[in-house]
Amino acid sequence: MKIICPDCKEKAFLSDDFTFVKCDRCGFEMTYGEYVKYIAHKDARYSDILSDYKEKNY
Numbered sequence: 001m002k003i004i005c006p007d008c009k010e011k012a013f014l015s016d017d018f019t020f021v022k023c024d025r026c027g028f029e030m031t032y033g034e035y036v037k038y039i040a041h042k043d044a045r046y047s048d049i050l051s052d053y054k055e056k057n058y
């Protein structure tokens, strides 16, 4: 199954049994559990960046 790679935003591959995620383009490879945490962490950082941006440009 195809998903989006969190690092390069290209198509990554999620194994059919949902055990691992792999991106051939940048070499990203994680278990699905790690991948979910990684995405959550990235999103949190992204939200921080957005709030910083708002404050600076207020």
Ligand SMILES: [Zn+2]
Residues within 6 Å of the ligand: 005, 006, 007, 008, 009, 010, 012, 023, 024, 025, 026, 027, 028
């Ligand atoms: Zn990638």
